[in-house]
Amino acid sequence: MLRVLTVLIPLALLVWALVDCLQTPEEEIKGMPKVLWVLFMLLIPLVGSLVWIFAGKDRRRGRATGWGQGAFPAGPAGPYGSAPVAPDDDPNFLERLRLHKLEQDLKAREEKLRRDEDGDERPRP
Known part of the structure; x- marks a missing residue:
């Protein structure tokens, strides 16, 4: 069983590192072009995979589809980019909420003015 693990663990690490x-x-790869990283990992599997994991990629930046790029509002920066922010702590969300309330108030006032001008007491659709 131990012999199988000594083969499977480095193989799984290699596959994961290659796919990653x-x-x-x-633009997120450090040190060498992507082709050289792949060759390095294929020629020296265990060492290449470990070097890729610890030094080959800029892991502080979020990917275009990752958490730090618009999935959540930018929050306090942590070691891996910005953290998600609760809606009540997000200034952009609070501003949109405030603007929405102001728009509703403005529409209600306009409707009241129209009713007063027409002398009509019922609200318009």
Whole structure:
């Protein structure tokens, strides 16, 4: 059983590192071009995979589809980018909420003025 694990763990690490490398955009890769990273991992599997994990990728930046790029509002920066912010702590959300309330108040006032001008007591659709 131990012999199987000594083969499976480095193999799983290699597969994970290769897939991660191939899916990473060029601007997030550090040190070498993507092709050289793949060759390095294939020629020296265990060492190449470990070097890729710890030094090959800028892990502080969020990917275009990741958490730090619009899925949540930007919050306090942590070691891996911005953290999600609760809606009541997000200034953008609070501003949109305030503007929505102001718009509703303005519509209600306009409707009241129209009714007063027409002398009509019932609200318009």
